[in-house]
Amino acid sequence: MFKDLREWLDEVEKLGELKRVSGAHWDGEMGPLTQLVHEKYHGSAPALLFDDIPGYPAGYRTLYGHFSTLNRIAVTLGLPLEYGSKLEFIENYRRKMEAQELIPPVAVKDGPVLENVHTGNDLDVLEFPVPRHHELDTARYIGTASAVITRDPDTGWYNLGTYRSQVYDGQTVGCQITEGKHGRIHRDKYFERGQPMKVAIVVGVDPLLYLASASPVADGVSEYDFVGGIRGEPVGVIEGPYTGFPIPANAEIVLEGEMVPGESRVEGPFGEWMGYYGVPPVPRPFVRVKAVMHRDSPILTCAPQHRPVDETVLLKTVTGSAAIWGDLRRAGIPEVRGVWQHEAGLGVRFTVISVRQRYPGHARQVLHVASSVQSGAYNGKWTVVVDDDIDPTDIDQVLWAMCTRFDPVEDVDIIRKAWSSGRDPMVLPGTGNFNNRILVDATVPYNRKLKGDFPPVVGVSPELTRDLYRKWAGVVL
Ligand SMILES: Cc1cc2nc3c(=O)[nH]c(=O)nc-3n(C[C@H](O)[C@H](O)[C@H](O)COP(=O)(O)O)c2cc1C
CATH class of the missing domain: 3.40.1670.10 (UbiD C-terminal domain-like)
Structure with a gap:
């Protein structure tokens, strides 16, 4: 199986399902273009890799539309590309999920995510071509196809969940976690004790880890162990310089920081998955970013969602x-x-x-x-x-x-x-x-x-x- 996002892109390109786009703007072009492509190609839309984004160095890319076809979901999970029907695909998926074991991550000393590490005043999350995804959004969102890592304060297990992150400024981002989600339960536990919660937000993420973060995985089971089981080998992790958390060594971009009880900023408006601006902007806890790590020529993974059929x-x-x-x-x-x-x-x-x-x-x-x-x-x-x-x-x-x-x-x-x-x-x-x-x-x-x-x-x-x-x-x- 592919080892990271770049190897996954190679696989997808071999399938003929990757479209490279040069010169689209971060401000309201890439998201709407993705929407138009998905509405046109319903169920067969290619993944879109944007490069040469105005105002950013060539090679600083964004990726939209990971899972718009069954083929790309199959590649991500190591499922057969040949299947007789959609129901056979679901059966293959269900069997794989029910049969797999859990394999915990393994610590490694180094990894490409450490090619660039910024802390303190040297840090600016807008060094990446963060998009304003939908026409009526008023802010740029760095976290959409993300994996937010949090640690349960009681048991120490690490959860990875896909929760969106608005950019407020170069050192401050949002993290909208709905009630009942694992990251929210972790946050509630810290805040009830008056303690800040550390988070690591992986915004350039291995598609398998993203898939697991965006899907229901049982309470107390880390998505790391789940992904290790699917891949048949442990996820290699470095120790986050600020959080001390296990961080995927081959991630593209990672933001580390903390959320502080009592601190909030207005979050939204953001076009949401039901196809509406469903929830009015309200104050929500946010993240003070303390460290940023990224690979050379990083890829920011995106999934803004919109009226169906969308990319998720x-x-x-x-x-x-x-x-x-x-x-x-x-x-x-x-x-x-x-x-x-x-x-x-x-x-x-x-x-x-x-x-x-x-x-x-x-x-x-x-x-x-x-x-x-x-x-x-x-x-x-x-x-x-x-x-x-x-x-x-x-x-x-x-x-x-x-x-x-x-x-x-x-x-x-x-x-x-x-x-x-x-x-x-x-x-x-x-x-x-x-x-x-x-x-x-x-x-x-x-x-x-x-x-x-x-x-x-x-x-x-x-x-x-x-x-x-x-x-x-x-x-x-
Ligand atoms: C593209 C995408 C964006 C999502 N954004 C959010 C979000 O902003 N907040 C949220 O609570 N859940 C969001 N979700 C849903 C959660 O990621 C999903 O329920 C996941 O299972 C949560 O993980 P958890 O069960 O470990 O908390 C999103 C899902 C996808 C696919």
Whole structure:
């Protein structure tokens, strides 16, 4: 497997999925260009490597769109590039996640991240071409595709999470961590004791570490150990000069600093992952930067997110679908044939599960469990169950099932006051971060399936399909 971001870029270029762009501006060009490319190439957009950014030395680059294709997710995780269907891809991913062991990081004396180390007045985070990502943002954001390292003050485990960082000035950045995220729990523990919290923000990061930081990894398990397990060898780490934290030796850019209880600055506005400016600017704790390290000709990794389909949603689709599928299995529900969280549903808001119905209530049970297990509970909106002749990844087939096997009175359940977030423009007013959910049973009613009185589908049987392909290859292929 690739060892760092540069080797990953080589792999991606070999796949023909890297586009180099010269001369785009950091101020409102690179982010919107990425959005246009993703809206145009839905599911097949290339990664964009920007260079020759006005006002910055050639070679000081930014990278957008790590995970916009299944191929690039496969390369990142060492999964097969050949797969029969999207569901097979999810199965491969789920198996890999469930089989892997944890391998802790290993300390090394030196690494490319130490090629340049700045501290004190010698330090300026705007030495990098930090973008203003969206048109209505008023600040530049250095941390979007990042890994923020924090240490649990009780147990000492290191968490890595992707949390955004606004730039206030050359030595001050934000760090927006939502309630319940591991970095936030760490911060709350320090602040409750009146203590500052040290952080290391990796903003030029190995894509595998970024993937792990942006995905749910169990409480108390370090993303370092998780990534070591996937790669089959430990992550090499140097000791951070300010924090003393383990820092990836091959990182591109790292900011070290501290957050101090009682100190806050207004954070935002920033275009958010639901496709809106969901949360108004509010005061939030920030980071006083004490040290900056970077490789020569560093690459700043970016993922600003926007209205779907954006550059991060496929990753949420893959990790979320696999997690719900795994949880349904662990809950003992038989015959689940596939799960897909559609990209236009932001990876969490439109979840489709296909099942081979075996007993009355089976489909309804799938709906309720999938919407309530930990992997499916956060920020959902639509959960749909379909029969096993429907490919849950194919929105046309799903809509057909919803239009022909569903009754609006009999086949809808509602979950009220579920776990949502302030980013949701339809969050229930005055209730905190709750929303309501709709569960849609678009399967053939089980009693009619038993009686065999549901009309047969106008289709082509597998046997006839095989024969026709053989005989009429020139017509159908
Ligand atoms: C591109 C991207 C940006 C994100 N930005 C934030 C953010 O600013 N704040 C936040 O709390 N979560 C953000 N997230 C979600 C978290 O990274 C994600 O929930 C992750 O699992 C958190 O790690 P943790 O469970 O170790 O806290 C972002 C995710 C992605 C993919």
